[in-house]
Amino acid sequence: MSKHEAGHKARKRFGQNFLQDESIIRRIIRAINPKPEQHLVEIGPGLGALTEEILDATGRLDAIELDRDLVPILRTKFFNYGNQFTVHEADAMRFDFQQLIQDDRPLRIIGNLPYNISTQLIFHLLSHSHIIEDMHFMLQKEVVLRLAAGPGENNYGRLGIMAQYFCKVENLFLVPPSAFHPAPKVDSAIVRLVPYKTLPYPAKDHQLFQQVVRTAFGQRRKTLRNNLKELIDSDALERIEIDPNLRPERLSLADFVKISDYLADIKG
Ligand code: SAM
Numbered sequence: 210m211s212k213h214e215a216g217h218k219a220r221k222r223f224g225q226n227f228l229q230d231e232s233i234i235r236r237i238i239r240a241i242n243p244k245p246e247q248h249l250v251e252i253g254p255g256l257g258a259l260t261e262e263i264l265d266a267t268g269r270l271d272a273i274e275l276d277r278d279l280v281p282i283l284r285t286k287f288f289n290y291g292n293q294f295t296v297h298e299a300d301a302m303r304f305d306f307q308q309l310i311q312d313d314r315p316l317r318i319i320g321n322l323p324y325n326i327s328t329q330l331i332f333h334l335l336s337h338s339h340i341i342e343d344m345h346f347m348l349q350k351e352v353v354l355r356l357a358a359g360p361g362e363n364n365y366g367r368l369g370i371m372a373q374y375f376c377k378v379e380n381l382f383l384v385p386p387s388a389f390h391p392a393p394k395v396d397s398a399i400v401r402l403v404p405y406k407t408l409p410y411p412a413k414d415h416q417l418f419q420q421v422v423r424t425a426f427g428q429r430r431k432t433l434r435n436n437l438k439e440l441i442d443s444d445a446l447e448r449i450e451i452d453p454n455l456r457p458e459r460l461s462l463a464d465f466v467k468i469s470d471y472l473a474d475i476k477g
Contacts (some may be wrong), residue, residue: 229388
């Protein structure tokens, strides 16, 4: 459906860039590989560029769309799919994904996300990762690089550590601005996040772990000694064999868990 057919003008404030490149759409659907017995959730279906192919392949699709003008367009377009398709007029950042669970089937989340809310939304979804089988997102390329980066890499930071704590992260492929209407100013990429059934580095206290990571990256150019001084002193860091003079971007996920577990032990 083109923007003219739908009579809908793309809205900047909702981050609307609609996919129009058929070969990219097919490539995304191949990467997602939806199956009839699965339950998918699409965030921000827009005019439905990905929706139809997903509906043809899967058993159930819930879509969450914030723009109330798009909701009736989607309902009309996919009316023939009956109960297989439900549109929720809602803000995905506040949406309770647990309410969608039926028959204990985990959710497969997909979305070409509005770039201004993508990191916050990913943090929101990570807190639901126990009910999620996997997530495929189109994001600004830099955000995908941040999600997938390891210690010492330029883009490594809080977002990547939190995502990699809960999920296996795969940077799948790049998508150029020309694939969208209107074309965004930045390159995009598709990322796959698969929540671990058993966390590889489970922290004794998840909240504390999150606090340690947030505090350690409080000021990126400062050392751990400085950033973490309210939580742990440098002698204690040395005792657990972490150099307090390092900057946070040198530490692995396992190192952050080690700091958090030390603090959990002394808290009792
Ligand atoms: N999936 C469509 C496509 O690929 O052509 C549209 C993608 S467009 C980049 C982002 C979509 O997310 C828009 O339809 C927009 O209205 C919707 N959206 C923006 N903020 C949202 C939010 N907080 N919750 C749910 N949907 C949102």
